[in-house]
Amino acid sequence: MSGITSVRNANLQDMVTMLRDQQAAKLDVVAPATALRSRDGAIELSGVDPVFDENxxxxxxxxxxxxxxxxATIAAKLGIGLKYLRRLRAERPDLYDAxxxxxxxxxxxxxxxxxxxxxxxxxxxxxxxxxFRxxxxxxxxxxxxxxxxxxxxxxxxxxxxxxDGIRQADAEVEIRSCDLTESSMHCKVYSPGVAALAPHFLGGYRNPFANPDLEAQRREVAAEIDGVRRLAASEGEGYEAGDEPVVFAGFRFSNSEIGDGAVTIKPELFVKICRNGLTLPLLGLRKMHQGVKMEHGSVTWSRDTQNKHLAVITAQTRDAVGEWLSPQFLTARIEEIEQQAGAPVSEADKTIxxxxKRLGFSETEREGVLSHFIAGGKLTAGGIANAITSYSQTxxxxxxxxALDDLALSAMALVK
Structure with a gap:
């Protein structure tokens, strides 16, 4: 089943195919606690009527x-420590059952x-x-x-x-990548036609992923950044091809099907040359998974109920796209970020x-961010933000x- 539950950096078509495969395999059942029993670490259902559907x-x-x-959800619902429950699964399935x-x-x-x-x-x-069946x-x-x-x-x-919300907003966008885990879906969108310069945030920043493959990606985006390059030259601030401090307007959306959150839509500033994505979670939108108490048996939502939920998401997306994928919004966010981006970092190891520690990074994450910070070559608060968003790609x-991309702005603000 793992083959259809997880994927990293998929394109839109691959994501749609995987989600359709998942839909065909899904079962949703409401059952009393008396119908559940753990046996050898697996959950056994009994006394539940068969499901009749298109399958x-x-x-x-x-x-x-x-x-x-x-x-994790079993531990939460039954009040068992998660680390303890996972250790029992690995070492003592008999005690897991008990x-x-x-x-x-x-x-x-x-x-x-x-x-x-x-x-x-x-x-x-x-x-x-x-x-899943x-x-x-x-x-x-x-x-x-x-x-x-x-x-x-x-x-x-x-x-x-x-x-559908993007279509209604009549926005020119590209779905740049999609991720699927056991708990969530994440999709990243950007507008190739909405870009601006961020010289204090990106000026002097080296792409930590410099290699022949990424050089090919640079050539692919050359046509998209020509307009911004001309703008820079007209202001007396020219840049070498491939080194332009250009940021594109974008956004991300995510969903959890198993209770780990909500439908979330949040704006993002996208640096396509190195694929860094700086999210703005405080400006995002969330729709919680709130429903009504369901009867026992298999769950079949009415199309009318589903349409009402989805209409809200579509409308929120349409409105958000109209605001977030505008030159005005992008320029305002860059101005805010650049006020903090230039703060110098003299002791990189100590600062990171x-x-x-303040943001809850593991030791492995701190070491990874440090290596990306050094490779990026920009010894400022903005360099730390970029290091986090480039490290997150690995x-x-x-x-x-x-979650790491959501913390990049907070990290930048902590540099004094």
Whole structure:
């Protein structure tokens, strides 16, 4: 199942194909705690009616292997420490079963008189289980254990709604890359026709990814930045081809299908030459996955309900694109950033260590950012922001990479 749950830097068509494959494999079931049992580290469903849909009849009862993100939702719902639960999965699946089953079903004992005494009551809640069907007798995959009032908004629907909002805004954009993880989808969009100079932020910055492949990418974007180059020359500030401090207007959108967040749309400043993306999360939009309590059994949303959710996302995208992909918005954001970008960094190792600790970077992340900072050659606060957004491109976990890009501006602001 991992082949259709994760991908990094996919193009739009590949992403659509993967999401359609996922849609065909999905099962959404609301079941009481009494219908769930852990067996050898897998979650067993019983007493749930079969699902009838366009794929035919699917028997829901059976075993589902939780993903690492599903374990996180199990831990959260049952009040088990996540590190402890994951250690049990790896080392003591028998104790994993005992912990999960004990909290789901409680504990009772029979007295000498033959009566049953409840020591710990069973969990009386119902849950939404987001699943993938098993294939050819294999276990299915458990993606999440969620509240039975969780509002389902799927990745393919979000992608479709955002693209519709872009169409309604009549914006010239390119989808530059898409990422898919077990928990989230991330897509990055930019407008090749909306660009501006950022000399204090990018002037003197060297591309840390300099190599023949990236040189070919430079040649591909030459036509797009000709207009900005001419503007720079007219102002007496010429730049060598490939070294122009040019930033493009863009935005990102993301979604989680398993409770790790919301539908999020946020503006981004995109440096295409090195593919750095500086996000502006404080200006972004979020739509939480809020729904109503659902009945037991398989979940089938009405088209009317889905359309209402998606219409909001489409309208928000249309309005955001109209604002964020404008020369005025881009110029204003660059002016704000350049006020802080020039602060000098004299002790790179010490500064990045302090900044990294403040922002929760791991030791590996701090070392990676430092190496990109040195390679970039710009010893300023703006250089640290660029180092974070270039390092993030090397991080395999797309969710963490997106979080790092969100922290780049905060890191720049911490440099005094």
């Amino acid at each position: 035919g009849v699917t028997v829901v009862n059976g075993l589902y292997t939780p993903t690492k993100d599903a374990d 912990n999960v089953n004990g909290l789901l079903h409680g504990k009772a004992k029979r007295t000498a008189a033959g009566e049953t005494t409840v020591i710990h009551p069973a969990d009386d809640r119902s849950f939404l289980l987001r699943l 098993g294939q050819e007798g294999d276990h299915g995959v458990m993606r999440a254990l969620l509240s039975d009032s969780y509002g389902i908004i799927d990745n393919l629907d979000v992608l479709t709604a955002v693209l 260590k302090v900044v990294g 991080v395999p976990d797309a969710d963490r990479a997106d």
